[in-house]
Amino acid sequence: MSTFDPDALECLAAIVEEGGFERAAVRLSITQSAVSQRLRSLEIQVGTVLIVRSRPLKATTAGCLLLKHAMQTRLLRADLDRDLKELAPGVAGAAGEDERISIAVNADSIATWALPALSPLARQGLGLEIITDDQDFTFEWLREGRVLGCVTTLRSALRSCKIEPLGAMRYVAVAEPAFAAKHCPDGLSQHNFSSLPFVAFNRKDDLQAEFVAQACGLKHVSLRQLYVPSSQGQLQAVLAGWGVSVLPELIVRDRLRSGTLVNLIPRHDLQVALYWHCWNLDSAVLDTLTHALQSAARVALLATEIKSKTKA
Secondary structure (H helix, E strand, C coil): CCCCCHHHHHHHHHHHHHCCHHHHHHHHCCCHHHHHHHHHHHHHHHCCCCEECCCCCEECHHHHHHHHHHHHHHHHHHHHHHHHHHHCCCCCCCCCHHHCEEEEEEHHHHHHHHHHHHHHHHHCCCCEEEEEECCCCHHHHHHCCCCCEEEECCCCCCCCEEEEEEEEEEEEEEECHHHHHHHCCCCCCCCCHHHCEEEECCCCCCHHHHHHHHHHCCCCCCCEEEECCCHHHHHHHHHCCCCEEEEEHHHHHHHHHHCCCEECCCCCCEEEEEEEEEECCCCHHHHHHHHHHHHHHHHHCECCCCCCEEEC
16 A cells, blocks of 8 residues: 655645645645645656646545545544643644644534534634535535535435434524515415515525425425525625525524514424534544534434434
């Protein structure tokens, strides 16, 4: 089995994470020519191209495998750093770029329960990078080997990964009272949803359409949508009277109680089950991350009956 140069592996990771050779060079404090040389030496050793020089840059299949190896090496260093701190506090330094632990978490979880779960780990010095995406797409970051774990709606484990159920997030349809009184005084229904603007997260967000279809008993719906790529941004847009949005009940709970928002279909909600996927490795850091997310989700989310799974 080949032994790969750790500096070359980190160079590959930097190119992918930073989206280019120039920014990778700045991050690694080397010249752009040195970045190209390290990548080239790695490609020669592997015997194939690792990066597709497109816009944006993309790792090839072989590049994804080596990227995953680079992430696993980071995890080993993070575990070692944790053990050293326990044996001799103050010996291990702060986490650098090559010791970051990257995870992908959907925006609604970041806006509600996930950050409080991770705060103790960040305060202890764990170098975290949280990548946000739609809950149906965070899984792709793990599949490509760019993160160690992800919070997603998908319940099928990847090979060599384990999956833990977190619970279900409850979503409700809300609007600002004046907007609701003017455009949908009797609430959201199959007769008026097509005339209302909906505030969605981005073009990948199909949650709004799924909610309306279920609430109205329809198979497919087409909505007039505005896009705000932030959970809190969606909330602010609704409060400003932009339109209707299907948001986590955790985010709008206080607003509904105070009357600054109204629930347009009190009898209906949408429950989205969330799962934590991570590599099936013997790692204290990964175990701590898993436990922290599970503990916080147990308090914030609705319970589910699905058992944990591992795929070898």
